[in-house]
Amino acid sequence: MGERRYGQYCPVARALDQLGDRWTLLLVRELLVGPQRYSDLLEHLPGMWSNLLAGRLRALEAAGLVARRPLPPPASRLVYELTDRGRELEPVIYEVSRFGLDLLDDPGDDVVPLHLLPLGLKGMLRAEALPDGPLVVALVLDEGTWTLSVAAPPPTGHPLTRVRVTPEAVPDADVTVRGSAMALLARRRGAAAPGLSPLVLDGSAADVATVDALFSPDPAAA
Amino acid sequence: MGERRYGQYCPVARALDQLGDRWTLLLVRELLVGPQRYSDLLEHLPGMWSNLLAGRLRALEAAGLVARRPLPPPASRLVYELTDRGRELEPVIYEVSRFGLDLLDDPGDDVVPLHLLPLGLKGMLRAEALPDGPLVVALVLDEGTWTLSVAAPPPTGHPLTRVRVTPEAVPDADVTVRGSAMALLARRRGAAAPGLSPLVLDGSAADVATVDALFSPDPAAA
DNA sequence: CCGCATCCGTTTCGATACTG
DNA sequence: CAGTATCGAAACGGATGCGG
DSSP states (O other): OOOOOOOBOSHHHHHHHHHOSTTHHHHHHHHHHOOBOHHHHHHHSTTOOHHHHHHHHHHHHHTTSEEEEEOOGGGOOEEEEEOHHHHTTHHHHHHHHHHHHTTOSOOTTOBOOGGGHHHHHHHHSOGGGOOSSOEEEEEEETTEEEEEEEOOOOSSSOGGGGEEEEESOOTTOSEEEEEOHHHHHHHHHTOOOTTOOOOEEEEOHHHHHHHHHHTSOOOOOO | OOOOOOOBOSHHHHHHHHHOSTTHHHHHHHHHHOOBOHHHHHHHSTTOOHHHHHHHHHHHHHTTSEEEEEOOGGGOOEEEEEOHHHHTTHHHHHHHHHHHHTTOSOOTTOBOOGGGHHHHHHHHSOGGGOOSSOEEEEEEETTEEEEEEEOOOOSSSOGGGGEEEEESOOTTOSEEEEEOHHHHHHHHHTOOOTTOOOOEEEEOHHHHHHHHHHTSOOOOOO
16 A cells, blocks of 8 residues: 655655655644544544545554544543654644744635644744743633643753643733734734734733744844 | 645645645755756656656745756756745754654665755754854764854754754864764664764863764653 | 445556657 | 656545444
8 A cells, every 4th residue: 555655765755754645744733732533533624535534544553653542431432642753743743834824824715723723822932932931821812712831941852842732721820911813823923913903911021021022923034 | 737725724734735745845855955956856856757846846936935046157057946935944854854863774775865964964963952152063974074063043943044064074173073974873863883983072071062962862752 | 423445536646758 | 958748557535335
């Protein structure tokens, strides 16, 4: 079957041997949000058809990136989840996401996958603007409420892996952001936000400046 | 024609609309090494056939990631090169490369693309182990000689974009590494290097420790 | 229902040949 | 050197069916 390889002794080629097929990286993105059932994946990936999904899941399983696990007995359902090795693809998704931010001009006819907003918020952050110390940010947005926790930097891994996004806001956040995800995205992209409710940041001056930098546009190319 | 889109308003999906086709990211990797002629690309990408290459180049050109440029009049050749926007894919390639390092166990029947060694050496570095200050490392390897220059960190972009690799060694490097690229790779992967000439690092104790960290294995998962 | 397998028209890919 | 043209072989897009 799908034994199509690039045949180069190169880390990029070897990685793409496992990831380069259509839909595969989108499937990884999907599973980064959390374990999901087959039918959830199907509806979160409109246009991907059952036969393809089954094939990709099998290939990723064979590559050791995805595992299927039966949920505890009462509700004996099957879920698919990333293995530890599969979770090492997080940085790849973040960098692809960052590149893609510039392409998010207009939703057009595209569906807006709200279920990936937690992951999307993480991918929106300017990684190099992450503070050194720990920081907790409450996001109270029109689309929902999340808490963004930045851990102190361990000397390993991609910067954004220090960030966790959890549902609901904690009361003792360092900074509280009110507004909408679309307004955050527009601000991050340096785009005008006509008709969007303005963003309000609340917290100490230093912490607000830090969060402001996280959602600011990249500086123009040198 | 080739207007196959994922149809999701998501940065990952939008990016993969431009990059997700087979061969495309390998082609980007190729052009990250430098501008190349059509025939060079063909021989550096064995298995990619002329019609596909022409199609991909056209698509990348249409996406604004690649430009074709005629060389100055005496040798009027055509070269393909990345645009500024295309060069923003560097971090993507680095993260894909990092993921793929673990898959480089055995060359097997694969070709070994030596021309990408400069890029490969960059991608081999542990980004989070980069020093804050500037650093110059001379690599005197069996496969060739390069200088690795680490610039002081500006507050923008992927860490590895601070590193430049140039051919030939400078005499006043902070650290000199002697050995082979294969030995460096084995060390970085934490793999045994049977029969490989050992690595020798020369420089001040602090600088040697820094370079040692750059080519050390990732710490085991927590 | 959930988790696939089977089937079929269309698109893309793999490979060779041929042209300005 | 820099591509086009062409053609069979896969893979993909789309729908339906079938056993737990």
